[in-house]
Amino acid sequence: MDDEKIVANYGFYGESLILLEGAITEVITRIDIIRRYIKIKGFRDPIEHVKTRIKSEESMKEKLIRKGLAPTCENAVTKVYDAAGIRVICTFVDDVYRIVELLKSQQDIKIIEEKDYISNPKPSGYRSFHLIIKVPIHLPKGIRYVNAEIQIRTIAMDCWASLEHEMRYKKDVPNTELIAGELKRCADEIASTDLTLQAIRDMIDSEGTGGHK
Ligand code: 0O2
Numbered sequence: 001m002d003d004e005k006i007v008a009n010y011g012f013y014g015e016s017l018i019l020l021e022g023a024i025t026e027v028i029t030r031i032d033i034i035r036r037y038i039k040i041k042g043f044r045d046p047i048e049h050v051k052t053r054i055k056s057e058e059s060m061k062e063k064l065i066r067k068g069l070a071p072t073c074e075n076a077v078t079k080v081y082d083a084a085g086i087r088v089i090c091t092f093v094d095d096v097y098r099i100v101e102l103l104k105s106q107q108d109i110k111i112i113e114e115k116d117y118i119s120n121p122k123p124s125g126y127r128s129f130h131l132i133i134k135v136p137i138h139l140p141k142g143i144r145y146v147n148a149e150i151q152i153r154t155i156a157m158d159c160w161a162s163l164e165h166e167m168r169y170k171k172d173v174p175n176t177e178l179i180a181g182e183l184k185r186c187a188d189e190i191a192s193t194d195l196t197l198q199a200i201r202d203m204i205d206s207e208g209t210g211g212h213k
Helices: 003-013 016-040 057-066 073-078 093-104 155-169 176-209
Strands: 047-054 084-090 110-116 129-139 142-154
Touching: 003 016, 003 057, 003 073, 016 047, 016 073, 016 084, 016 093, 016 129, 016 142, 057 073, 073 142, 084 093, 084 155, 093 110, 093 129, 093 142, 093 176, 142 155, 155 176
Parallel strands: 084 142
Antiparallel strands: 047 084, 110 129, 129 142
């Protein structure tokens, strides 16, 4: 995160910013170790890249108010789960589920909720797998479990979600219904392409190389 964003977020989150940054660092480290382990075994890296963010003050306050909660730092850190967000972008659909299982198998991470928007897409067409977690952070006074949200999806799903997110927050866009319909159509085409790419990957893997090399 750049210095400007840290200063802006400090205003709202105060010292809790350390917890949120700690949660993000903790998850990134675990993902990094998973990737290194897979690669050192000679297998293909299932992850394209990882993005992180701390939810902006404006967006967090809007969410808390929408949920009928006072827009305070305390509520942001304890009552909702996405103040600290990690997005894992995978190459293929199977990679998404593989990463989900590897994260779930980490015994000290508490899984609060799993949302499989790949098997059950949102009406908008949004597809992604969300893991809502509590991750342990070691502080001088002991361990504190910090809320975080991990979104895991393919490159294609991520591309779609970024574009749709941008449109959603753009003001005065004409033909919103038409655009929403077209985006939904794109989402379905992307889902179908993702499945075809996965099938091609499986065919290549089964032709003698013995796996994901
Ligand atoms: P940002 O900027 O990514 O933080 P809520 O968070 O209350 O709206 P809920 O039920 O708590 O909803 O969580 P949900 O819907 O499972 O996941 C919320 C997050 O998932 C959103 O966070 C988006 O990142 C993503 N998401 C969910 N639905 C859509 C969608 O239709 N389109 C896109 N592009 N993203 C979606 P934020 O806070 O909206 O945004």
